[in-house]
């Protein structure tokens with residue numbers, strides 16, 4: 001299996017129950033000066049995580065050792081705002097493989113998929129259930145199966161299906177990316193160009 | 198079959214559709230800038246691939262550039278490296294670059310239209326969410342991430358699922374003191390910051406038709422602030438007149454041929470939209486935002502919603518937002534002091550915006566408590582402003598006309614609003630920290646920004662006209 005491929009992820013979670021989290025919060029613009037894709041995890045949620053003296057803010061969830069894991073659980077309209085893919089890189093770099101929310105901004109969703117960070121869209125009701133479960137028990141474990149397109153609260157067996165298009169699913173399961181596919185049809189693209197007057 | 202404007206352009210650009218998956222969409226024009234392209238060039242290099250169609254790419258340096266002393270080397274090291282890398286990458290790959298010092302340099306979404314690169318019927322992308330600006334010409338234009346930038350560089354194509362379509366009709370006449378920025382802030386306040394997620398929006402109606410091209414760009418620019426993939430307006434005589442004669446516009450026979458095609462670009466009478474909204478232009482007042490997303494907007498003379506007007510579930514986010522802004526639920530915003538006025542960004546930094554501000558402030562002086570930064574969208578806008586004597590008007594008013602770039606729109610260079618300070622900004626985002634850590638942004642039109650510069654507080658421009 002390709003190193004990037006994802007399928008089943010079972011993990012505890014980090015809950016971030018704030019709506020409309022925009023990409024400027026996920027990674028502020030002043031950290032976009034790098035010319036490589038690495039190291040953005042350090043500045044994930046920078047201004048929520050650290051105060052102006054660069055001291056960790058105790059009440060922010062990423063600084064709370066109670067919560068850790070590969071699954072970030074977020075509230076509605078996550079990832080709105082800028083197209084900066086750095087947001088997806090930062091989340092992935094910080095060790096997450098999955099983001100759960102009831103609603104994702106479009107560009108963020110694409111950027112995540114292109115970086116093998118799985119955005120799982122659940123119903124509002126299910127999301128609420130997840131937040132409640134984590135609140136009650138921070139060690140709540142969740143299992144996401146891409147193959148079955150399911151997300152499950154391990155303790156209770158509460159489960160929901162999620163949507164993903166077949167093409168993207170195959171890519172993620174096999175570690176392929178879109179460029180591989182597009183390159184494979186370059187002949188078609190060149191032929192198409194001749195039809196554009 | 199009846200088709201929408203979007204569908205006419207989309208269908209023409211689909212190379213093929215994958216079963217159960219997205220379509221392969223051909224991209225006519227690709228804009229790049231220094232911040233979201235370096236990793237894409239690196240990715241290509243790693244795969245050993247050349248840039249497929251370098252002549253369909255145009256590059257500029259905007260996000261990270263200083264807005265004073267642009268003739269000097271960039272002081273900040275990381276920014277300098279990023280801009281240098283763009284230069285190297287463009288040179289190596291044969292890509293046209295309008296970098297610092299070039300007479301065409303400017304914010305990517307300002308220069309595309311003003312150079313006549315942006316044309317009706319095109320598919321256009323850029324690693325920047327406000328690419329939707331170009332939709333004002335009747336193009337499908339949208340922002341993409343860096344992996345997608347790499348895809349377009351490698352194959353001139355993207356994999357895209359067809360979005361749902363929404364039409365927003367604005368009919369009637371605008372009131373005095375109300376401009377296109379108010380229209381779009383009003384729309385976003387009505388449908389929320391996520392109200393158009395999953396949709397591509399077409400703006401229509403008599404009030405939209407009456408707008409100039411620059412005013413239309415302001416509207417399409419902010420489509421992304423309600424979650425839309427993009428926004429567009431069918432091209433008409435206003436569009437054609439704007440494009441004609443520009444640097445890269447078709448000329449001669451090519452112009453006639455292009456024009457014949459462009460005239461077909463409108464939504465057919467019975468075309469289907471997944472959602473349709475109607476707005477009466479006369480109900481729109483000068484708008485301002487009070488919160489930390491562009492959907493939190495209201496009339497400058499109105500009141501911030503009281504706590505009991507907010508949905509129980511949304512209360513925590515709402516109160517967090519007001520706490521950040523240092524504003525009280527239920528209070529008025531008119532009369533609130535401001536510290537900075539920023540007139541710039543791809544939303545409102547074109548020549549008409551500067552003219553609008555200049556005509557208001559002419560003969561007036563800025564208030565002592567405010568700093569006013571005016572950042573033209575491009576070298577050409579700057580030049581024109583100087584030719585028209587607008588720079589002098591600003592100088593007399595006590596404003597500072599800087600050099601082109603994104604500047605305090607995203608606070609990536611040194612143009613940051615200090616923590617806790619209030620800035621009335623003509624840009625498009627009021628997110629926490631957008632203009633600098635803990636900066637407080639109030640989004641408004643150039644006119645509302647201008648009146649704040651003179652009075653030193655949030656004011657209703659209608660009382661000064």
Ligand code: SF4
Pocket residue numbers: 259260304305306325327542543544602603606607624625
């Ligand atoms: S001016 Fe602001 S919104 Fe426009 S391209 Fe620059 S950073 Fe993006």
